[in-house]
Amino acid sequence: MYNWKTKLWIAAFLAPALAVFVLFYLVPIATVFITGFTKWNGFNSPEFIGFDNYIKLFTYNNTFAISLRNLFFWSLIAATVHVGFGTLVAFILFKRPWGWRIVRGTFMIPNVISVAAWAMIYKFIFNDDIGIINNFMRYIGFSDFHVKWFYEMPAAFFAVTFTWLFYAVIVMLIVLNDLMAIPKEIHEAALLDGANEWQVTWHINLPLVKKAIGTGIILSVTSRIAMFEEVALTTRGGPGNETYNIPLMLYNGIVNSEYGYANAAATIMILLGVGVMALVNRLFRMNERLY
Amino acid sequence: MLSRWIGKIFANAVMAFTVAISTFPILWVIMSSFKSNKEILGDPFSLPTSIDFAAYLDVLQNYHFVTYFLNSLLIAGTATLLALFIYALAGYVFGKYDFRLKSALYILFTVTLLVPGHAKAQPIFSLIMDLNLYDTKTALMLVYTSFGLALALFILRATFMTVPKDLDEAALIDGAGFWRIFWSVNLPLARSGLATAGILMFLSYWNEYFYALILTTGSTNRTLPVALAFFDEAFSYNYTRMFAALTLVVLPGIIIYLLVQEQVQKSVASTGIKG
């Protein structure tokens, strides 16, 4: 199709990105998969031990089970409340009510701040002495309200959840964009046929943004799988090991120089992410053309 | 028409709620940073009795804040430029040419989006060590550049696809070579896509915490997010200073964002749709 010179240029243009991909994705992921089956402390060479790391991860104590439990609930909450809220805001802003730009603008702010900073801010918000939550509760009459948010269960679980729960600006933007892309003719046709606003929203708009909602779910659930700062900088996985998650187990592995173990945890994270995407794709039949 | 009213009230309530939870935490931190420790412990809701910048000066002068700021700036900036260059090249080719393995490669590249960054922590750590780049800004620049792969490629491919083929052909007739067509014809027209990708990448690099934490040590190459963790111990229960530090770390990101708002909104939405 092209002459050899052009082909060379194409190759040259692709080379840097390819190099990045190989160096920072292919090789690391392969390493992660392979060393998940070894015992390795970073100093000596890895030694093959089969599925021992995985067995240890799953069965050693209940930490992995708790991590999965937490992931399950957090994903559920993410897929429903988090994405739901983002979608809700998107539908509201779609009508361009007064001040919609302000809402869109400020909603983005939590996302442009480092997650670490955000986690730390919330640590102070939930602080018993100076934090707004407890002081507010005491103010409105619960004078004995001294919940130690990050140190009791189930408070700790919910406190961690709250740091990301309503901050759904990405979902909102994706859904909003899809909404705005719906051809006006469809709306006009429906209105002509006698449908009211509510019916248009529920029966036409919602199904048409299915793909966006699906994408939103994928993005938010994979964020839950990889969530690190929100837990590490607040509860450190506590109290006990109640708010543990998989990235924390990975981090423990690295800190204790058990790299094989850490990478087994990493492999699980990757598989979960891929699994979520496949599942959501299936459920939402996202590959179909809608109109 | 009651339902209309309810609908409107509900909508406004949701909007107000959204604005509140997005801004209140930060406003509270900023407000508290001007209060003395006593005032903070006394009543978290009260307004500061005086605007005292002493804590800010303290943090800026005595805690290498400027160093961390410049580190973050240098690392995020360089990584962004490098990434833009590399991914513009690839995006151009993906957008405008067909070749064997094109779809296979594209799928490979975009699947990387699914891989949680933290999962690669150990191999990347070893890689940086093997390259003898531990505790250098270069290490972070390289690692961050790689983070932008999927996102930048999305955006830039789409951008280049919008540059009309006719312009390419016209340039070809005029005798321009491959590089020339890219550099002089397409690139200038891809400005908005480049800006979008650049801004998104810059913001994410600026805020990155995990890799900055494991790839640097000591204060020479530390970035702002990591510095926060250190401030936490250093300032222990001197809340005023801690809040001042938080504000200083958080503010640059917000300011940059406010300046480039429009671009960011458009870009994030358009990426999602391709996903």
Next chain:
Amino acid sequence: MKRFLKALLLLACSLVLVLAACSNNNGSSTSNTSNTNAGGSDSSSNTSSGSSSNSGGGDANQEVVLNIPHYKSGENVGAKFFLPQVERFNQKYAGQYKIVIEEIPQDDYMQKIKLLAQQNKLPALIEGGDKVFMEEVIIPNNMFYDLKPWLDSKPEIKNLMMEASIDYNTTEDGRIVSMPLIVQRPIGLYYNKEMFEAAGITKPISQMTFDEFDAALEALKQAGYTPLALMTGENAWTTMLLTTALLAKEPGAEEVLNSKDYVYDYTDPMWIRTFERLQKWFQNYTTDNAIGAVYADAANNFLSERTALIFNGTWMIGDFSDTSKTSEGFKDKVGTSIYPGGVAISSSQGYTWWIPSNLKQEEIDAALAFLEFMNSPEELEAYMLAEGGNVPKLDTSAEFEAQLDPILAELNSSLQNDLKITVQSLEQIWPPQIANPEFGKYLPLLADGTITPQKFAEELTNMAQQFRN
């Protein structure tokens, strides 16, 4: 122009590939210059951009700068003494040696050292190391500088060292890994004399049994004072000390606490009884904010007179007269003692200062000079005046006796009169993961009764065994 850009492009591509292909190479570091050892191995100290230059090729006329990351800096309680000491060293050796301290939070110190060790970039001076790290990584791989020849040449220092500590630090083949201990610093507790008087407690703490101490705590509470300053954050330091003291008087505990190896099992009844008492005291005798409190909070509680007691070591003494942390005259209210039952926490086991093996000669000289400086009689006396402790073999000067802090003197006499058992702290026999953060993370659950002391012991045992090799 076209050619040039083409070349630039190819260069960019190849740069990345070249970086990948080369291993073990002095990579393109933009901010750090790494020194290469004459022997060819990687360097250990990083130069910080700006201040002083590092001697490149062994030029003896240039100042040797050692960049040492350390946690005794910033607001850390150990910085009070350590930083001025470093300054004194720098002044004494101005133009010859200079030590620059890089701040690191205490919690992260060991982890950073481990990472640096992997990179072969250890700083010239390292303080401490947990057993596993030293005995499975540093010693077998010969990553330490043998101090024996140097110590043998400095009998005035070697003779001050405690035999048990020299023993501990000597490898099977006779090499000395880290500086054996000279100063013995027992850890005790501090109490607010005024509050104790008001509660009518007259018996010296070190002579009480734990039941009597329990009654004393109740008396304090009845008098309106919160007795204990406990914490669960970071390494739960004060709580850990309390738990050690509680455990020490159990039959069989002394041996366990003085074990040379890590202890991984806490399910024996003596542990459970200890945790039971700990749970009761946590629930009844401490502040509301103990859960989640870090060291600074616990210290603050005692210093601002919100609690009557704090379990802590002698380095805290400086804080008592620090008016930015406490009120004027607070120091006079502070009494000190070893623990009830005559228990003192002290240890001669453990690794202290050591030097990595891959330094250039002038860096080794500088590091050794600092070690020598730290252990000179004047500096030892300064250390003891500031942070307490005693050196059995050192004849202290008259000035020292005169300057000795009354609180330290009180501790010394408590030791002399009432000492019955000396044990190591739990932190020393616990695997590192347990000491920090696991113990602290499970404490809130124990404290609010969510788990029983039995369960607490089981969970910790589980966590301890997880990364056991």
